[in-house]
Structures are given as C-alpha cells and as structure tokens.
Amino acid sequence: MSFADQLVCKECGALYPVAALHVCERCFGPLEVHYDRDAQRGEVTRESIARGPADMFRYSALLPVDDRAPVSLRAGMTPLVRADRLASELGLGELYIKDDTRNPTGSFKDRVVSVALTKARELGFKVAACASTGNLANSVAAHAAAAGMQAVVFVPHDLESVKLLTTAVFGASLVALDGNYDDANRLCAELANEREDWAFVNVNLRPYYSEGSKTLAFEVAEQLGWELPDHVVVPIASGSQMTKIHKGFGELVELGLVAGRETGAVRVSGAQPDGCSPVATAFRAGADVVQPVKPSTIAKSLAIGNPADGWYALEVARSTGGVIESVSDDEIVDGIHLLARTEGIFAETAGGVTIATLRKLARAGVVRSDERVVAYVTGNGLKTVEALAGHLRLPPTVAPSLEAVYEALAREGVE
Ligand SMILES: *Cc1c(COP(=O)(O)O)cnc(C)c1O
Numbered sequence: 001m002s003f004a005d006q007l008v009c010k011e012c013g014a015l016y017p018v019a020a021l022h023v024c025e026r027c028f029g030p031l032e033v034h035y036d037r038d039a040q041r042g043e044v045t046r047e048s049i050a051r052g053p054a055d056m057f058r059y060s061a062l063l064p065v066d067d068r069a070p071v072s073l074r075a076g077m078t079p080l081v082r083a084d085r086l087a088s089e090l091g092l093g094e095l096y097i098k099d100d101t102r103n104p105t106g107s108f109k110d111r112v113v114s115v116a117l118t119k120a121r122e123l124g125f126k127v128a129a130c131a132s133t134g135n136l137a138n139s140v141a142a143h144a145a146a147a148g149m150q151a152v153v154f155v156p157h158d159l160e161s162v163k164l165l166t167t168a169v170f171g172a173s174l175v176a177l178d179g180n181y182d183d184a185n186r187l188c189a190e191l192a193n194e195r196e197d198w199a200f201v202n203v204n205l206r207p208y209y210s211e212g213s214k215t216l217a218f219e220v221a222e223q224l225g226w227e228l229p230d231h232v233v234v235p236i237a238s239g240s241q242m243t244k245i246h247k248g249f250g251e252l253v254e255l256g257l258v259a260g261r262e263t264g265a266v267r268v269s270g271a272q273p274d275g276c277s278p279v280a281t282a283f284r285a286g287a288d289v290v291q292p293v294k295p296s297t298i299a300k301s302l303a304i305g306n307p308a309d310g311w312y313a314l315e316v317a318r319s320t321g322g323v324i325e326s327v328s329d330d331e332i333v334d335g336i337h338l339l340a341r342t343e344g345i346f347a348e349t350a351g352g353v354t355i356a357t358l359r360k361l362a363r364a365g366v367v368r369s370d371e372r373v374v375a376y377v378t379g380n381g382l383k384t385v386e387a388l389a390g391h392l393r394l395p396p397t398v399a400p401s402l403e404a405v406y407e408a409l410a411r412e413g414v415e
C-alpha cells in the first residue's frame with residue numbers, strides 16, 4: 001500500500017480522500033498529496049530504495065501509487081552527467097546535466113504520466129485525456145497504449161509535426177485546436193466537469209501527476225551519493241516541475257535520507273523563454289501576481305501563458321535564494337548548440353532555455369563557481385529539429401575523389 005493517506009489543500013489545509021479531485025471546495029486552492037511521514041520514516045531507507053527497479057519506481061514508497069505493477073515504460077534513472085567541458089566554457093566548477101532527453105518518449109513528461117496513469121487505472125478509469133504542448137501528448141499516448149487505455153489528446157494546431165506524428169502512432173485520438181495551449185487547457189477544464197469518466201492527467205489527476213516530478217530530485221540526490229546539490233536550474237511551463245523538485249529535496253531531508261542540510265538549502269532557479277515569461281517577469285518586478293501572457297516562442301513545450309503553479313514557482317525561487325530569468329529565441333538556439341558541442345547531448349528547445357539561462361546566470365554571478373550545480377535538460381532535440389533550421393550550415397556536395405575531398409576539408413579548416 002502507498003503511504004499517501006489524503007489530499008490536502010495547499011491554501012487552507014482542508015483534507016480530502018485520495019480520489020480524482022484537484023480543487024478545494026472551500027477556497028478553490030489546488031490539492032496536493034499528503035503522506036503518512038512517520039510510517040514512511042520507518043520503512044524507507046537508502047537500502048530499500050536501492051533494492052527497487054532501475055527506474056523511477058524505485059521511489060514508489062514516496063509516490064501516490066499502490067499498484068505493484070505500475071503503468072510504466074521505465075522512465076527515470078536517467079544519467080546525471082558531469083559536464084566539465086560546459087562548466088569550463090561557463091566559468092563554473094562542479095556542474096552536472098540531468099539528462100532527461102533519455103526517457104522513453106524523449107521528455108521528463110514520462111515521469112508524471114506514469115504516476116498519473118497508474119493512479120487513473122487504480123481508480124478505475126479507462127480513458128486518459130490531456131491538454132498538451134506536445135510532450136505530454138506523446139507520453140500520454142504511449143503510456144495509455146501500454147496500459148490498454150484509450151488516449152484522447154488536445155493540442156494547439158501549430159505544434160511541431162514530429163510531436164503530432166509521435167502521438168498518433170500510438171493510436172491516440174488527437175484533437176488539434178485552433179488556439180493555443182491555454183485555450184486547450186481551458187477546454188479540458190470544462191470537459192473534465194462533464195466527463196467524470198475520463199482521467200485528465202493535468203486536471204482531475206493533477207495532484208498525482210505532479211508528484212512524478214519529485215523523482216527528478218530523488219535521482220539527483222541518489223546519483224550524488226545521497227548528497228544534495230547547492231543550486232539547480234529548472235525550466236518553467238506551468239511551474240509544477242520546479243515546485244516538485246523543491247518538494248522532493250525537502251522530503252529527502254525530512255526522511256533523513258540525505259545528510260546535514262536544511263530544507264530549502266538547495267537554491268532553485270527557474271528558466272523561461274522571453275516569448276512566454278510570465279513568471280520571470282513577476283520575479284524581476286518583485287510582484288506577487290503572475291500576469292498571463294500570450295506566448296510567442298520557439299520553446300513550444302514551455303509555452304503556457306497562464307501557468308497554474310506560477311505563483312508557487314515564484315515562492316520557491318524567493319524562499320531558496322534562487323532567481324527566475326528568461327532568454328531570447330536566439331539564445332535558446334545558442335544554448336542547444338552549446339550543450340551539443342560541449343557535452344554531446346542534443347536537447348529540445350526547453351533544454352536550450354535551461355542552458356542559455358544557466359549561461360546568463362553564470363555571467364551575472366548568480367550561479368557561482370563554488371556551487372555544485374545541476375541543470376535539468378528535460379526534452380530530446382530530435383523533437384524540435386525545426387528550431388535549428390537556418391542556424392546550422394549544411395555541407396555542399398563534392399565529387400567523390402581524393403582531390404575534391406581534400407579541397408572540401410581545407411574549406412572546412414580541417415588539416
Ligand atoms: C512540460 C515541460 C516542461 C515544464 O513543465 P512544467 O511542470 O509544466 O513547468 C519542461 N520541459 C519540457 C521538455 C516539457 O515538456
């Protein structure tokens with residue numbers, strides 16, 4: 001059995017049963033999973049985790065899932081790469097990349113979806129639905145296929161074509177809307193009221209879904225030998241991932257799984273594209289309200305103009321001594337290129353946002369060379385190759401003779 005015993009309102013503390021609920025009836029605050037921490041303390045040890053599978057379900061005692069055979073495509077336990085070549089370009093010291101390009105459908109969304117669909121199946125749902133900027137659609141479609149569930153996916157019509165094809169291939173029902181993600185999300189909220197028999201992973205299943213992101217913190221700590229980093233840089237769309245990484249580090253401290261650090265001691269900084277930066281804008285203005293924007297950016301996976309957890313992301317940055325910054329589309333492409341040529345990791349635009357923001361924060365002295373830093377790279381570059389069109393030079397064709405080849409190499413500067 002899971003240690004999740006209740007849902008609790010993040011605003012007023014009202015308690016609810018573990019069911020397909022997501023808003024507080026009293027104050028409309030978001031609901032979050034609550035665990036029996038004392039029971040967890042007795043059971044969860046570094047050794048019990050190490051005995052688990054080599055994927056994110058090694059932390060199932062810290063997740064809201066009962067099922068011993070979860071809906072899983074084996075997401076998680078992605079590499080934590082020591083990035084010395086990137087660090088030296090940025091003037092940093094101990095730098096790591098959490099390489100979540102390596103998940104089954106190529107993004108960190110596989111973590112949240114496997115928790116959401118495991119819970120959905122436990123609760124008896126047969127249909128998994130979502131609004132998506134692309135990666136969530138891919139992941140819901142794949143996990144639903146593996147679980148024998150039907151997937152219904154709502155996306156903005158102008159998505160990268162790869163993300164449409166890699167959703168359709170799993171047999172999902174795709175609805176492309178003449179609108180942006182925020183329109184799709186609003187529509188799903190309306191639909192969720194009518195279709196109580198559908199599991200909307202980021203609406204009525206959101207309390208469970210979002211818990212999957214904690215594994216991004218658990219893995220980093222375990223991969224660092226059960227130590228915490230000093231500073232992490234996380235991309236923000238809805239802000240859920242950033243708040244849950246912070247929560248994940250906090251749980252490890254509460255459970256005594258990491259030594260000698262206070263909760264909140266990990267500085268958590270956020271990264272957004274300039275073309276959709278409502279949280280970064282609020283941070284820079286010192287504001288308490290996140291004003292919605294209309295997105296226009298190549299980082300489509302981060303294009304949420306009205307982020308559900310924007311306010312909580314602000315609070316995480318402020319309370320941990322982190323910052324939230326944004327970068328331009330050109331800087332995003334530079335970020336993709338910089339990571340690829342220094343570390344051999346090809347990230348999608350969201351990864352470009354993280355790396356470009358990391359560079360900006362390193363130059364400003366906010367991310368420091370005496371810190372142990374982790375940058376979360378959350379999606380695979382093969383999904384957003386469009387973003388590189390026109391930015392990389394492709395080679396001219398030459399005759400297949402030694403002479404022509406030496407000439408071509410000389411033009412490339414190869415001795
Ligand atoms: C969805 C997504 C994010 C951001 O997730 P939130 O939890 O909504 O902030 C980051 N990176 C990639 C690649 C994504 O698909």
Ligand SMILES: [Zn+2]
Nearest residue numbers: 009012024027
């Ligand atoms: Zn409430």
